[in-house]
Amino acid sequence: MRQLGLGMMLVSLLAACDEPAPVASPALPTVAGIPDRDPDAPDADGRTTLSLWARSCALCHVDGTGGAPRFANQEDWAERRAQGEAVLLAHTLAGHRNMPPLGYCMDCTAEDFVRLIRFMVPEASP
Amino acid sequence: MAVTRRDLLSMTLAAAATLSTPGARAESAFRTPWRNWSGALHATPASRVAPASTAELQRFLRAGRSPLRPVGAGHSFSPLVPTQGDLLVLDRLQGLGDVDATTLQAQVRAGTRLSQLGPLLDDVGQACWNMPDIDRQTLAGALSTATHGTGDFRSLSGYVTALRLVTVEGELLELDAEAEADVDLFHAAAVSLGTLGIITEATLANTRPLRLKSRSVFEPLETVLAEFEARVRNHRHFEFFPLPYCDFVSSLTIDETDAPIHNPAPTPEEDAAMTDLLRTLLATPIMARRVVFNRIVESLEPSEAVDRSYGILCNIRNQRFNEMEYSVPAAAGMACVRELMDTISERRIDVTFPLEVRYIAGDECWLSMMHGGPRVSISVHEFADRDHRPYFDAVEPVFWKYGGRPHWGKVHSLGHEQLTELYPRFEDFRALRARLDPRGRLLNDHLRTVFGA
Numbered sequence: 001m002r003q004l005g006l007g008m009m010l011v012s013l014l015a016a017c018d019e020p021a022p023v024a025s026p027a028l029p030t031v032a033g034i035p036d037r038d039p040d041a042p043d044a045d046g047r048t049t050l051s052l053w054a055r056s057c058a059l060c061h062v063d064g065t066g067g068a069p070r071f072a073n074q075e076d077w078a079e080r081r082a083q084g085e086a087v088l089l090a091h092t093l094a095g096h097r098n099m100p101p102l103g104y105c106m107d108c109t110a111e112d113f114v115r116l117i118r119f120m121v122p123e124a125s126p
Numbered sequence: 127m128a129v130t131r132r133d134l135l136s137m138t139l140a141a142a143a144t145l146s147t148p149g150a151r152a153e154s155a156f157r158t159p160w161r162n163w164s165g166a167l168h169a170t171p172a173s174r175v176a177p178a179s180t181a182e183l184q185r186f187l188r189a190g191r192s193p194l195r196p197v198g199a200g201h202s203f204s205p206l207v208p209t210q211g212d213l214l215v216l217d218r219l220q221g222l223g224d225v226d227a228t229t230l231q232a233q234v235r236a237g238t239r240l241s242q243l244g245p246l247l248d249d250v251g252q253a254c255w256n257m258p259d260i261d262r263q264t265l266a267g268a269l270s271t272a273t274h275g276t277g278d279f280r281s282l283s284g285y286v287t288a289l290r291l292v293t294v295e296g297e298l299l300e301l302d303a304e305a306e307a308d309v310d311l312f313h314a315a316a317v318s319l320g321t322l323g324i325i326t327e328a329t330l331a332n333t334r335p336l337r338l339k340s341r342s343v344f345e346p347l348e349t350v351l352a353e354f355e356a357r358v359r360n361h362r363h364f365e366f367f368p369l370p371y372c373d374f375v376s377s378l379t380i381d382e383t384d385a386p387i388h389n390p391a392p393t394p395e396e397d398a399a400m401t402d403l404l405r406t407l408l409a410t411p412i413m414a415r416r417v418v419f420n421r422i423v424e425s426l427e428p429s430e431a432v433d434r435s436y437g438i439l440c441n442i443r444n445q446r447f448n449e450m451e452y453s454v455p456a457a458a459g460m461a462c463v464r465e466l467m468d469t470i471s472e473r474r475i476d477v478t479f480p481l482e483v484r485y486i487a488g489d490e491c492w493l494s495m496m497h498g499g500p501r502v503s504i505s506v507h508e509f510a511d512r513d514h515r516p517y518f519d520a521v522e523p524v525f526w527k528y529g530g531r532p533h534w535g536k537v538h539s540l541g542h543e544q545l546t547e548l549y550p551r552f553e554d555f556r557a558l559r560a561r562l563d564p565r566g567r568l569l570n571d572h573l574r575t576v577f578g579a
């Protein structure tokens with residue numbers, strides 16, 4: 001429903017949130033045993049991490065739809081990165097908040113998802 | 127099958143360990159679980175298969191592995207997809223094929239997301255006549271379940287003029303709506319739940335690109351019930367959202383316009399506002415909800431937006447839910463809505479999620495909910511993290527009373543015997559299905575119940 005009026009009313013009812021404090025950016029703990037691969041390197045079936053991302057994750061992770069952390073955005077990923085790949089993978093498989101299970105990638109395996117997570121999460125800022 | 131978040135984390139960590147085997151593909155060591163959009167349906171497919179071409183799909187099907195189920199975006203709430211066999215994904219078959227600028231027809235590959243379809247068609251000077259509320263689905267998934275929007279337009283399947291269907295034996299069938307020899311198979315295949323074969327392309331009859339203006343307003347339920355038919359007749363699109371324990375509905379009217387585009391994306395706060403309100407109301411005693419809800423919505427201002435047609439007709443639904451939808455004969459629509467609202471109130475059903483009421487023109491597809499004439503579709507929803515069964519179980523008999531046909535992709539409890547009474551060509555479809563897939567490779571438990579197979 002395009003009820004911006006209702007939205008504004010609810011916004012006014014909600015307590016104002018403080019600006020988020022800067023968050024430290026620890027490195028992403030990795031899921032052992034899944035080697036890195038270039039995002040544009042094809043797998044045995046000719047699929048690349050980039051192509052999987054473009055037709056699934058990008059539906060929400062470009063604009064931040066539904067609160068999705070935006071691609072390579074330090075602020076969006078800082079706290080999530082600290083949780084580690086295993087937790088992010090579990091969230092991806094089961095769905096988390098507004099993100100549907102499997103993130104619209106029906107042919108992705110757990111290994112694919114780990115690589116997609118690595119592709120989207122930026123390097124830790126110094 | 128209950129899988130907790132803790133279970134999934136354990137499985138994930140176990141998978142991580144096994145994936146260290148050199149050269150092992152994930153599915154050989156760990157069956158990546160499948161879940162639908164709402165999270166209510168689970169399966170552990172033996173493998174995932176994503177052919178990059180029709181020829182690849184034919185080779186896979188000819189190999190004769192069994193069983194298998196095709197999946198689109200996983201947006202169905204009914205268990206059409208769950209399989210312990212192969213999960214067939216068409217996401218690599220995307221984009222437009224042949225485009226006819228004279229007849230305004232375009233061939234669209236099966237895995238194309240509806241969210242991609244609007245811009246793709248716009249680029250070639252075409253637009254869908256109508257689109258559904260949610261646009262994350264694939265074209266094949268939407269066609270297979272007679273997915274629809276609102277207004278005096280047919281479902282998406284009703285605009286298909288040709289189909290390419292690969293049978294489970296790997297034979298490619300080219301079906302034309304105008305070809306006399308194809309007519310039965312065409313009208314069966316255009317809405318076929320992925321049980322006659324695998325759709326790889328569909329040719330859509332389209333219109334010129336157009337700009338639409340939407341107007342959303344809260345108004346009394348009784349006014350909208352009385353004027354529904356006239357509003358459907360007088361506007362390009364009309365639908366409304368009845369609110370449980372509220373005397374007002376949110377109505378949405380959409381018409382063509384030449385006005386400049388103005389469709390700002392909602393802020394995250396606005397985006398979450400309705401969900402926050404509905405969650406807050408859930409914490410309010412049922413007896414008090416009508417007073418609270420009426421007071422809030424009475425004061426709200428209308429909202430308007432102008433955009434290309436696909437930017438107005440489709441919405442992003444961030445809040446995950448489960449849904450039941452039945453389509454009743456158009457003449458019975460408002461009586462059914464009234465009885466549903468009364469049932470919720472009289473039984474004190476603990477729900478705040480709005481219903482959705484739409485109008486759809488009739489079509490000729492055998493398993494279309496709109497086969498034989500126009501219907502009013504009525505949807506009920508519940509948050510994905512709440513048990514939807516008590517609510518849906520309570521209202522489903524109301525739909526039956528009005529001759530409702532269940533949406534194939536949404537929760538329902540009907541089997542072969544009841545469905546045969548609702549669809550005049552159901553037995554014909556069953557016979558055709560049995561002929562094209564005699565071993566039942568494309569069936570799962572749910573579909574065996576639906577088709578009595």
